Amino acid sequence: MKFLIDFFPIVIFFAVYKYTNDIILATAILIPATALQILYTWIKTKTVEKMHIVTLVLVLVLGGLTIALNDKTFIQWKPTLVNWLFALAFLGSQFIGKRTIIEMMMSGNVELPKPVWKNLNLSWVAFFIIAGAVNLYVAYNFSEDTWVNFKLFGLLGMTFIFVILQGIYMTRHMKDLKELPSKEANADKLD
Numbered sequence: 001m002k003f004l005i006d007f008f009p010i011v012i013f014f015a016v017y018k019y020t021n022d023i024i025l026a027t028a029i030l031i032p033a034t035a036l037q038i039l040y041t042w043i044k045t046k047t048v049e050k051m052h053i054v055t056l057v058l059v060l061v062l063g064g065l066t067i068a069l070n071d072k073t074f075i076q077w078k079p080t081l082v083n084w085l086f087a088l089a090f091l092g093s094q095f096i097g098k099r100t101i102i103e104m105m106m107s108g109n110v111e112l113p114k115p116v117w118k119n120l121n122l123s124w125v126a127f128f129i130i131a132g133a134v135n136l137y138v139a140y141n142f143s144e145d146t147w148v149n150f151k152l153f154g155l156l157g158m159t160f161i162f163v164i165l166q167g168i169y170m171t172r173h174m175k176d177l178k179e180l181p182s183k184e185a186n187a188d189k190l191d
């Protein structure tokens with residue numbers, strides 16, 4: 001369900017664009033769709049992810065400029081700015097705090113050596129930078145329709161492939177479950 005909620009605004013943007021072939025109208029619909037996404041998430045969980053807030057702010061600012069100036073360039077820059085802001089945040093976490101962002105997100109489910117967490121985090125930095133650059137390449141070198149398709153399918157496909165590669169990398173470094181002490185075994189030792 002979370003997956004559907006996360007992609008709700010972009011799917012709405014895509015559908016409106018494909019139906020109308022009007023990027024300004026699709027952008028005008030994207031703004032309230034993004035706000036609805038956050039409202040729904042807040043109602044269901046009483047929390048909102050920082051990613052959603054950053055996205056909403058960029059959609060409001062860049063989408064607003066797109067509509068006000070009748071210029072698609074601003075909304076085309078949004079995926080790049082989101083990706084590059086995340087790259088900065090992930091990079092900053094290498095130096096600020098005890099754990100990287102990726103470790104904070106995943107360490108409750110996976111145990112990995114500290115250097116592996118740092119490598120994973122840096123790989124996300126590289127991924128976000130590349131995804132942002134590829135978005136601009138497509139926006140400036142291909143048709144508007146191609147960019148809209150790329151925004152949904154290309155960026156999603158890139159992310160899917162990257163997550164699979166990350167999973168393969170992680171499995172090479174996960175500790176064997178037999179090597180990890182179980183909670184029950186530790187509890188027995190304390191008795």
